Amino acid sequence: MDRGFVIAWSVTFLQLSVRLSWGVVSVAVAELLRLNSVQIGLVLTLFYIGYVASSIPWGVLIDRIGPSKSILISGTLSSAVILMLFLASNFVQILLLYLMAGFLTAGLFPSAMKIASHSTQDRVHGRVALLESAAPIVLIALSAASPLIIAHWRIFYLVIFLALLIASLSSVGLKIGGSRNARPKSVLMNSRVAKAVVMRAGELWGSWGTSSWLLPFLVLYDGIKGVLPVLLFFTYSLGQLVSIFLASVLPKSIGEKRVIEFSLVAFIACDLLAAILLKETLLLFPVFLVFGISSFLYRPPTDVLIIRIMGNENAGTSMGYANAVSQVGSMVAPIFVGLAISISPILGILSLALGPLISLVILYTI
Secondary structure (H helix, E strand, O other), X not given: OOHHHHHHHHHHHHHHHHHXXXXXHHHHHHXXXXXXXXXXXXXXXXXXXXXXXXXXXXXXXHHHHOHHHHHHHHHHHHHHHHXXXXXXXXXXXXXXXXXXXXXXXOOHHHHHHHHHOOOOHHHHHHHHHHHHOHHHHHHHHHHHHHHHHHHOHHHHXXXXXXXXXXXXXXXXXXXXXXXXXXXXXXXXXXXXXXXXXXXXXXXXXXXXXXHHHHHXXXXXXXXXXXXXHHHHHHXXXXXXHHHHHHHHHHHHHHOHHHHXXXXXXXXXXXXXXXXXXXXXXHHHHHHXXXXXXXXXXXXXXXXXXXXXXXXXXXXXXXXHHHHHHHHHHHHHHHHHHXXXXXXXXXXXXXXXXXXXXXXXXXXXXX
């Protein structure tokens, strides 16, 4: 495995750690600052506002100057904001810092995808799936370390700051430059790309809405005590890790669109089962395993589909555009689910399926 891909995976892992850790950190911060469900969801919504606003400019910049320089700029600035989270003392500071973190970390994933997509056609599914394995591995790490993170959440931010700074500085010297053939305007005007990125928005609604709310919901609103919430969160995360292997193999045999279709249908079915079996804790374990698989299986084939439509020379812009539109799902889902939970916990669970349902409809039009 080449050095560039290792750096790409590392910065993807760390920027995901920043956003996904809020689902764990919020348990401690909500008790410390007396936050309600809407305020908990608002933090990630602010993060995604920054992420969405800067994604297209970052994508264009990546295609022009190359992913190595973009990682250096995005990563070092982001690490400074994460250091300030270590020092944060009130809710307003946390909101503003997550907004800044979203704005600055938006350059990392498109850079990493551009590095991963520099491969032969028969290897690209495996490379993209391996890159996106960072997300389920983050969730598994967070679920395993959640008691420590809840108890020492400031130290957690300090560790992420140091790791991201080191990874970003390591990108100096990577010989992956920009492209003169990049055509940002053609990406933004392509109707197939537009449909695909809106479909991706619904997918991310399901992925990050569930990942952000699963542990806080089980602990704060479903009343499950002890180690069971952590074990259920771990089972869900393990399912996402299994999905990475499936995403690297299945598209080669049945095609990207069929894999996406299967995953979306399975997610909606698991969401309904979770609502029905809410108080049957032991029965939730197999449901959450499949829930985890289906919540991420659609991601790698969708991203490969988007890049293939416009070509690798436009990979940065394509993924920046995809993030700008599709992360609206990530931006709206946490606060929407929080509002739904405040009305009814069951309604909160069912609201997770709204995005994947819309994605399934759009898939049949591409």
